[in-house]
Each structure stands twice: as structure tokens, then as C-alpha cells.
Amino acid sequence: MKNMTRLGLGLLLSSSVAMAHAEDVKIGMITTLSGGGSHLGVDVRDGFMLAMEQSGKDDIDVLIQDDANRPDLARSLANEFMQRDDVDILTGIIWSNLAMAVVPAVVRQGTFYLSPNAGPSDLAGRMCHENYFNVAYQNDNLHGAMGAYMREEGYEKPIILAPNYPAGTDALAGFKHLYEGDVIDELYTQMGQTDYAAEIAQIRASDADSLFFFLPGGMGISFMKQWESSGVDIPIFGAAFSFDEILIKAVGSAAIGARNTSLWAYDLDNETNHRFVESFREAYGRTPTLYAAQGFDTANLILSALEVAHPDDQDAFREALRAADFDSVRGEFRFGPNHHPIQDIYVREVVEGDDGQPTNRLLGIAIEDIQDIYYEQCQM
Amino acid sequence: MSVTLLIEQLLNGVQLGTMLFLMASGLTLIFGVMGLINLAHGSFYMVGAYATAAITASTGSFLIGLGAGIVAAALAGALVELIVIRRLYHRPHLDQVLATFALILIFSEGTRLIFGSSPLRLSPPSWLTGFVTLPGDTRYPIYRLVLIGVGVAISIGLYLLISRTRLGMRIRAGESDREMIGALGVNISKLYTLVFALGAGLAGLAGALVGALQSVQVGMGEPVLILAFVVIVIGGIGSIKGALFGALLVGIVDTLGRVYLPIFFRAFMPPSEATGVGAALAAMLIYILMAVILAFKPKGLFAAHD
Amino acid sequence: MTNPTSSGVAEASLAPSADSHFSRKGLVQLTLLGLLLLLPVTAYFLGHIYYVNLASRITIIAMAAVGLNLAIGYGGMVSFGHAAYFGLGGYVAGISAYHAFDFTPFMTWPFSVPGSDNLLVVWLAAAVLCGLLALAIGAISLRTTGVYFIMITLAFAQMIYYFANSWPTYGGEDGLPIYLRNGLPLVDTTNTLSYFLICFAGLVLAMAITSRLMKSRFGAALTMARLNDVRLATAGISPYPIRLIAFVISAVITGLAGALYADLNGFVSPTMLSWHFSGELMVIVILGGVGRLYGPLAGAILFVMMETLLGGITQYWQLFLGLVLLGVVLFAKHGVMGWLAGRERNE
Structure with a gap:
């Protein structure tokens, strides 16, 4: 103040x-x-x-x-x-x-x-x-980096999810560009959606081995809380936009174990x-x-x-x-x-901190020296 | 597999519907009895969620938090009624819209002033987490089943309240003839405060229960508010039965539309376009539904009165 | 509208105050309009471009509110969905400029429609499309009354909002930039002052049309439809077409304001279609004084100034905005114009 x-x-x-x-x-x-x-x-x-x-x-x-x-x-x-x-x-x-x-x-x-x-x-x-x-x-940076990381980690059947708006479709395109394999399915939610029961049921019904999602802000909080009690047990991945220190404290235990890409970590x-x-x-x-x-x-x-x-x-x-x-x-x-x-883009994992609150811990580098794919269209 | 998915989605639709009913019943009561259009109803939803999150965090008990959330929302409702709303009953709808629009701004920014910009933490209690396995190997979260249960219990409770109690009699009297209850010697202003607080309390309950599943943040009441308005307009303003029917209809149509429209469009379109078109149409679906219903039944499905 | 310096237009709208030349009301009206014209012109020649743009913004918002006031104030039709027309007008300007810039046709079937960066074409298209949309929405919505009407107009606007938000061709939620402001023959629209004068002419024209309309037989019928539609019906006039026509005119005015707004900002996005904007327009109409010719202008000046000034002082500015609005509705029943110029109309 x-x-x-x-x-x-x-x-x-x-x-x-x-x-x-x-x-x-x-x-x-x-x-x-x-x-x-x-x-x-x-x-x-x-x-x-x-x-x-x-x-x-x-x-x-x-x-x-x-x-x-x-x-x-x-x-x-x-x-x-x-x-x-x-x-x-x-x-x-x-x-x-x-x-x-x-x-x-x-x-x-x-x-x-x-x-x-x-x-x-x-x-x-x-x-x-x-x-x-x-x-x-x-x-695209963080999403692409996660695509590269998940490919390297050996996930073969990811299902991917984002809101139906330009940054959402860009996020999934960026992910796919560096994942370089086929994804099982792409789900689009509504912007500002608060209930994800329908999407979670679809994810369960698919035989995906991992989930990547881009749901910034409150959307990510809602999704992870509902994911926790759904009984679907595949690992979840995302970009830091759903996993900043403030958001994961609002999510609580449901965020633990999720991995996310970020250009920075406080324990860097x-x-x-x-x-x-x-x-x-x-x-x-x-x-x-x-x-x-x-x-x-x-x-x-x-x-x-x-x-x-x-x-x-x-x-x-x-x-x-x-x-x-x-x-x-x-x-x-x-x-x-x-x-x-x-x-460089880093990977972090959400863990339980010393105070019992969720916090991010640096795991390593997801991808080195990432550069966007649009620079060739740029003429200045 | 697709049958179990359909059953699960129907359950999801019903669960969304019951929570919408908690919001819509208060709105429709307030309109039915006092003739007031209340845009700030979503703010009580937010108050309920924030109070529950704050008290749960400090006491460690979700139930105490939930109680506090309902009480806080009802108190906020009573206070707002006493200070602002009662000056608006005889004013045109337009003034009511402006005043309650102003209340939204005041509640939202006031909450941010007190609790800050970050979303609060609120999770279901540990004894309500996890899932049950339904026939057909469908896993369904316990908490959502509890929400459906609470919604059903509240519907029955409201029905009993209105049909069996003295308060309910007065509410019914107020709905059918506002002049009459005055003649009957009922203290109208007390009744109005009570009904408003009841509606706000129900909205607070919805906010607290849903807040544990979603993000407790400033502005969380607005999307629900719009949906609740769609519900009461479809059902017929002032009708509790209409609100229940409308809530279930909107909940199920919205949920099923979101899942099945993209799938439907994939039958004859490339997948990426189909999901886009499907999602766009799904977002518009309940408004289309409302427009169609009002085109044929201009006073909703169960019009109580005009 | 093509000739921003024409003064004949202004007099037509000032006419209502002409019969009471030195009355308080006439003075207040003249002062408002005069200040709105003189301050930006002065600011321009002193080199303060920002204030000219601010005045353009106020003028356009006021024009949109003039449209809504015709529906709410004069027609008694409380539309909670006028953002739909404001946004559609904006998107017409944006999409037209987009295709003109890319040299791609807007549609090729059944006949080819190219984009255009001519403001006259843009305005014509915006007026026609907003009129058609309002005709469709109004035809259904006017079957309902009271709260149902408020809600169904909101529902239609939400439908269009979600559509624009998720339809990718024209930017979806990101919106659509207009790289170069649409132009007029003989006028440099990129000049801040000329663009302000265009907007000002638009506002004055909209007010003049409203004023003329309300003094005509049509206006009398519309007033009667608002006050007592049974009596109108016994006089052999059906209120429905009267209301529908007024609703369409109202939407066209708001839509044209939307087209102006898009070109002012060089940008159009779904927020122009959001229910918050519909609410703000209503707030402006009520703030200024419902059913008063100069109400929307007074409301828009006050609202935009509050937004601008409070925003610079505190990050909780919306709290204070809410308190002010609440104060107005509780204690100043007839809006700013009622307070400044005395009561005009009996409810």
C-alpha cells in the first residue's frame, strides 16, 4: 500500500x-x-x-x-x-x-x-x-518448448486442450510444431469457461498417455481442481501461465506433480x-x-x-x-x-514447499536457445 | 463407451443445472415478490465464495466456512436491501438496472480492495474428494454428486417453504397480488428484506459450493449471472418451477452441446475447422434456445404472472 | 455528414431550445454543444492533440447513446443489447478495411463484394446491416415486454459476442486492426481535427434526426405507444410496427457510431460487443437523463471524464465510479440534464 x-x-x-x-x-x-x-x-x-x-x-x-x-x-x-x-x-x-x-x-x-x-x-x-x-x-515459446520436452520424455499419445481463441489455437499449433508427432485429439473450450467436467470426461474416454493444456488464469485453476477428483491418472503438462506462484497457491494440492515450462524460475x-x-x-x-x-x-x-x-x-x-x-x-x-x-526455456515441477503450500521447483532446461518461427516474415 | 460418456455428460449437465437453480431461484423469487431486476445477484455468489474461502482457510473446516459463506451472503443481501434496494421498488426497471450495475462495480472492486487481486484458495474437504465408480465403469467425482444432492435438497426445501409455511404463504400472496399482502397486515418491508436475504443466501451457497471446484476470483459471478438470467427467462420470471426446469434444461443443453457439437461437425468437416465451428456454435447454443423459446412463448415456459 | 462544417444541421437539432431562447435549458444545451465543439478546436490549435481525440471518443459514445435513448427514452424499449449494433458497425468498418488493404473480396458468391476503404461505403454498409440485424432481433424481441425484453435483447447480443469471439477469420478475441483509417473524398480523415468534426457532425445529425422524428406524427405515435399502447390501438394504430421502426432507427444510429469508433481507434474487437458495453451505454443514457435530447451527450461527457480522471488517481477507480452511479440513480432521478436544466418530462 x-x-x-x-x-x-x-x-x-x-x-x-x-x-x-x-x-x-x-x-x-x-x-x-x-x-x-x-x-x-x-x-x-x-x-x-x-x-x-x-x-x-x-x-x-x-x-x-x-x-x-x-x-x-x-x-x-x-x-x-x-x-x-x-x-x-x-x-x-x-x-x-x-x-x-x-x-x-x-x-x-x-x-x-x-x-x-x-x-x-x-x-x-x-x-x-x-x-x-x-x-x-x-x-508460442513456452508451448513449443513443452512439445519438445514431452517428445524427449517419451510421451507418445498426448491429448491437448486450449480455449477457442487466437492465443489458444496458436498455443496448440506451437506445441505441435515442436512435438513433431501426432496428438490423439485436440479439445477446444470456451473462453472464460469455468466447468470442465465435459472435457475431462472426453479425456478419460480417450486413451491418451498425457495431457498438455493451455488455460491461463482462473480457467487453469478451475480445470486443475476439477481434474484432481476426476480419477483420471495421466500426467499433466502446461505452460507457466497456469502455474505461476500465485495461481498454484489458489489451486492447492491439485497442482502437485504438474510440470510446466517457463522462461524463468525463482530458484534459477x-x-x-x-x-x-x-x-x-x-x-x-x-x-x-x-x-x-x-x-x-x-x-x-x-x-x-x-x-x-x-x-x-x-x-x-x-x-x-x-x-x-x-x-x-x-x-x-x-x-x-x-x-x-x-x-532457454526451463521445465519446473510443482511440489509441496516447506510451508506445505505448492511451489515450483526447477527441473532443468526444456529446450535451449528457442527462437520463434515468425522472424522470417519480419522485414524491418 | 459412448453410452457411459453420454450418462456422465448428462450427470454433468444436471450438476450444472442444480447450481444454476440455486442462483436462479433467488433471482426469480426477488423478481416475483418485489418486481425487482437484480444484476448484482452474481455479487452475492462471489461474496459467498470469498467468505467461505477465507473462513475455511482460518478455521480449517470447510463446513464452518460454508456456513459463514451463506451467512455472509445473506447479511450482505439484507444490508444492500436496507440501504439501496428498497428505494428502487417503485422505480422503473431502468433505474434498477443502473443501480444494480453500480453495485456490481462496488462489490467487485471492494472485494479486490479487501482480498487483493490474486485468486483465493478453496478446495473441497478431503472427505469429499475422490470418485465413485458408477455402473459401466464410469468414474464420477463424489463432490459433484454431493452438489447434485444439495441442489435436490434445496429444491425440496424451497418447495416446502413456499407451500407449507407462513412465510411461504406471504411470498405467494406477494407474487399474485402485491397490494393484498399489505391489506393483510403483513409487514411488507420486513418480508422484502427477508426474501432478498434468502435469495442472496442461496446465491452465496452456490458460490461457495462451486467455488471449491472453480477459481475464487473477482468477477466470478458475472458469467453465472447471465446464465441464471437465461434460466429464469426461459422458465418464466417469478416461477420457481420454471427456474428449476429452465436450470436443468440450460445445464444439460450447454454441457451436451459443448461435447457433441464439435463431434457432430467432424462428420463432414476437417477436424480443426470442425472443433472451431462446433465450439463457436456451442457457445451460442443456449442463447439460441432462449430466443426460440421466447419467440413462441414470450413469457417463458411457466409464466407465473406478468 | 460529408461536410463537417455545415451549420444548418446543427440548428435543426438546437431547435427544441429555440422557443425558449433564454431559458435555463436552452442555455445549458447550447453551452454543452458549444463547449464540445470549441474546446477540441482550441486544443488542436494549441497543439494538444490528445484532447481532440478524447473529444472524438466522447462524441462517438454520445452518438451511440443517442441511438439507445431513442429506444429506451422515447420508445420505452429497454434494450440491454445495443452493443450488438455498436460492434457490428465497428466490424463493418474493420472487415471492409481489411479486405481493401489485402485486395481480397469480402465474398465471391453469389456475387463478388470487394472491400472498401471509403467511409461513405462503410457507413452505408454499416447502416444497412445494423438495420437488418435490428429488424430481425426487434421482430422477435418486441413480441415480449418488460424484463423479458431486456433479457432477450441481452441474449441476442451475447450470441453475436460469442460468435465474434470464437470466429477466427477476423481475429476472434484478438480483434481486427485497421492499419489506415478509412477515407473520404476531399477530406483528410487521418487529421485529428477533421475526424473530430466528422464525428461531431454525426452526433449533431443523430440528435437532429431524433428531434425531428419525435416532433412528427410518428413520434407522437411512439410516445403514445410508450405511455398507453391500448389507447393507440383503439385509435386504429398498431404499436408493434411503430416500435419496430423506432428500434431499427435506434440501432442504425448506434451502429454508425460503432463504425466511427472503430476508425477512431484503428481497431475493432469483441469487447465492443460485450454486455458490459451495453450496460455502460444504458448507464450513460440514465446518467444524462432518460428521454432527453441532450441527455446522452451530458451522460457521455460525465462518464468518459470520470473514467479518465479516476483511472489516473487510483487503481480502484471502478469502485468510485460505482458509488457515483449509485448516487445519481438514488438522488438525481432525472439525470445530469434534469439537474442542470430542470425537469423536462413527466413520467
């Missing part, structure tokens, strides 16, 4: 303070802070602000606004940031559909956009742009990550999720580029971003030609 009031104060003061120094940098953050699934936005914001605070810079203004998960509101906020506040950099959007509504117009108007979460395929491919950088992942062994996890816990009293890690990395990437150039010098600043010369909590980090990360 204390942090919030300080942010609020910062918001009120920012416009007047910014006038004072011409060299100041303004960053606009549009993220989802209200409504269902808002813990993603809260974590991106908290991770981002933690890095900003640690940098000790006082010439950077971060303006934060809530998009309430509505594309038209996000678009209007982007206008507000660009046309009224004259921000240099925009960031913060959580959902792919909001990113699609906002990003193309933002980068076309000459503002930098750094994505701390969403990575729709169009922005990696045919609609890529020199001012757009994705610091998180391309949407590197110096930057140790410091990040420790300071995040100290500042906010909870274990960070991958969204917090992505927010933290996004802020540090910006900070590293600001060391080199001011965003007004577009070419120099862009080159500095492209170099990605910062210490990532993920270990090694670099950009591909379409400004999307080429990175």
Missing part, C-alpha cells in the same frame, strides 16, 4: 516535475490492475518499479495507468501518454489482444514499445517494427536472480512470479539502454536496446532479428 501511495503521488507530481529537466525520460505503463487476472499486471508493475527504485535514478518518470483489460481503453491511454504526456517509451500491456490494439499505432508514431508480457505472432512476424521490442517471449541459479528474488520478497512480502521477473528485466533493459543514449536519439537508443547489455534474471538474454528473445 505504501508503495501505491508513493506511485500515486508520483503520478500527480510527474507532469510538473518533468517540465523542469529537458533531459528527463518519461515512461508510460499501461497495464491491467483491475478486474479478473489483474495479479499479472500488478506483478509486472511491481517488478518494473523495483528495478527502477534500485537504479536510484531520479530523472526517470514512470506514469502508470490501468487498462481494466479493455482494448479501447488501452488505446485511449496510449494516446494520452503519447499526445499529452509526450512519453519516450511505452510498456506494460499484459494481454495479446490489447497489445494488438495498441502496439502497431504506437510504434508507427515513433514511440518505443517494450512488451513485458504479450507476444502475439503478428508482432513477431509480418507486423514487426524496429521500435517494438519483446522482452518476455513470443507466445544466477547472481542477478538471487538478488532479484530476495529484494522482491523484502519489498512486497511475496515470491515473485514470472511476470514480475519480466517486468524487472524490461526495466533493466531500458536502464541499460538509457546509459548509452536518450530515446530522442532514436537510432542510438534502438541500437542500445538491441544489444541487450543488461544482467537478466534469466541468465543469458539476447534478441533475434525481429526483436524477440532467443532464450
